Amino acid sequence: MQVLGSTDPVEGAEVRFRALNGGDLKANPADLSAAPPAQAADIVLATGPDGVAECFWKLFDGDPTQRVEASLVSVPGDKRLVPRAILFNAQLGKASEIAYYPNAGCTNLASAHTVEDALDRLATLAxxxxxxxxxxxxxxxxxxxxxxxxxxxxxxxxxxxxxxxxxxxxxxxxxxxxxxxxxxxxxxxxxxxxxxxxxxxxxxxxxxxxxxxxxxxxxxxxxxxxxxxxxxxxxxxxxxxxxxxxxVTVGEGRGGGCCVTVAPEQMSQVIRSLVEAGQQNIEICLEVTKDGGVVDRLDLGGGDLPYSLTVRGCGKALPVQWQPWTLSGMNLFHLQDVLLEGVGTTALTLKECREVIIEGCWLANQRGGQDPILAIQGGALVQVRRNVFIARGARVAIAPQDILEGLAAIPFSGMFIGKAAERQLQRSQISQGLAALSAVQRRQFALELKKRLNAAQPQFTEAEAVAYSSLLDAMSPAKVDPAAIDLSLAAIAATAAIVARGTGLAIVLDCAAARTYIVDNIIAGTLSLYGRPAGVFLNIKQYELLGSHLKHNRLQFLPEDGELHLRGNDIARLDGAGDNVRRLDKIATSGGGQIDNIFSAIFLTENRLYADPQNIVPLALAGHVIFNGNSFDVSAGNQIGAVFAVSASYTGNTASSGLPSDTVERITPLIDVSAINGDGINQAANPGVTLYNM
Incomplete structure (x- = not known):
């Protein structure tokens, strides 16, 4: 009920609600009684800012027609009370008096003639x-x-x-x-x-x-x-x-243990059953059919009887959906020739397994995941060889042609299609065409580009945003330079290519005491050492401080016995410090400290590395670093990275910018933070890479 003045609702007026035929009246529906009385007590409620007073009404099991009277009791201030009552009515329908007609063929309710019969029948069905x-x-x-x-x-x-x-x-x-x-x-x-x-x-x-x-x-x-x-x-x-x-018939495996061929849906249960049966050397042949299949979750610990588990793929070359596996304390885990797509969290978490071998596999995650495909903690020997890792990030990369096409009467798609020479020629022609636009056309071009960039902003990385901003800057002067436009377009293409290669987390290694070999893999995503990436980035001033701390023994590295060999890999992003960056950040300002649980040596040889588009990311952190024969793929303004070590050597590393040749000097150097090198770095032995010792 609403109380109104001459024009506006009246707040604070009192309204009495009275049940004339029994029932229950309450301001809160939770307070209504299970069996309303024949004569309910009145309830008086004040109107709110909208002038409305309301209550909840539960009918009494009595008269078919029941009524509630609402009357105005008082009004606030100097307002005049006009006596007025409003009647509300409701009909009580009893289930025993309402006919029910079951659907044809409903045998369970065929004998029910009223709603009450049907409800009673349903309540007794098993x-x-x-x-x-x-x-x-x-x-x-x-x-x-x-x-x-x-x-x-x-x-x-x-x-x-x-x-x-x-x-x-x-x-x-x-x-x-x-x-x-x-x-x-x-x-x-x-x-x-x-x-x-x-x-x-x-x-x-x-x-x-x-x-x-x-x-x-x-x-x-x-x-x-x-x-x-x-x-x-x-x-x-x-x-x-x-x-x-x-x-499932279990035979003799290659290594003298049991061997069994299973479908993906059977594998986890078969492994559990073999472990429960006391088998310690388990070999599984994973047979994949035309539908791929799903591998169930598995959580096993070696316990007092550590065992070995080998899984080899056979059958159709189709990826299987892989629920998370967590394996602990094994003598050996060997995964070979398997195509898997992780579902949910980390597909494979291996903890303190003495030996890990993963070879010849295709491993991917679902888009949007925040966890790595593979996480290895501890152990003595790790071998990850000849695999493909596809770490899909949380977003879909936006193709540059989707942003640029239609901004001018110039086709942009040609600069992203074909061989490198063809793309460079197309880019040069596009640059010339953009430079030839009138001032009005360039202004219109910039306005439309800004609109598209604003719409796509939530899906852009910082690097992509900077690359497109450079194009806006190149189009702004009264007289534009085709070379500047060409450089901006090259940066857009290079940055987009890096993003498309994989923005997710592929591998997390935390096994500094192990001899670790990561060899001949394609890693479309981030390889992170010493845990997950910290998301903290150091600036040049901090690198200078850390270099000084290291040379004066205020920063000490306490490595384990393990070594890391990274050889022949194609890596979208290498984070060589992981969570240790947080500790380095504090040490830079505190004046000193220690970094422990790191590899004694890291050998980076013959890898193709893609430079981080914006931040200087540590590529290696170890007692000693050997950095030989690596190729950096960078774009304008990109940072190659940094190396932290007691001693480090650099030979035969090259950088290819994919940009016009006169822009090579714009490449930010590879930063060396080591105690022993000093000024002894052989710059000439690393063409295209500017080495700078802190």
């Missing part, structure tokens, strides 16, 4: 629900005798009504020929293939199942049917739950 035990694998181990294999977990269903679990319902389990069933262990002799079980107080019916060990048995099934319900519950339509299981 339902059979799956609980667990399907999809298990029975393992036939080498030399194992017997005709049957008992599955590790029982199969279970639950019988429930609308009010909860039902005790005393009967469930009949029926197995395919050759299988045997039992309500409790051990199995009786002989054991039946059909078994009726009564549900307990929790509504559960449990059955143990052992499958046939015959190689001809194939997939095996048990069907559970609801065959009787407790008194007071009516019969239901036939209900059944089907359970499946399979027999």
């Amino acid at each position: 339902h059979l629900a799956y609980v667990g035990g399907a999809g298990q694998v029975g393992l036939l181990l080498p030399g194992q005798g017997g005709t049957h294999i008992t599955l590790a977990r029982p199969i279970q269903v639950q019988v429930v009504g609308s009010c909860g679990p039902l005790e005393g319902a009967e469930v009949t389990f029926m197995a395919t020929t050759g299988s045997q069933l039992a309500e409790t262990l051990p199995f009786p002799t002989p054991a039946p293939d059909t078994l009726t079980v009564k549900t307990k107080a929790d509504g559960l019916a449990t059955c143990f199942w052992r499958i046939s060990a015959s190689a001809q048995a194939g997939a095996q099934f048990v069907t559970a049917k609801l065959t009787d319900v407790p008194s007071g519950y009516g019969p239901t339509e036939p209900q059944a739950v089907e359970f499946n299981a399979s027999l």
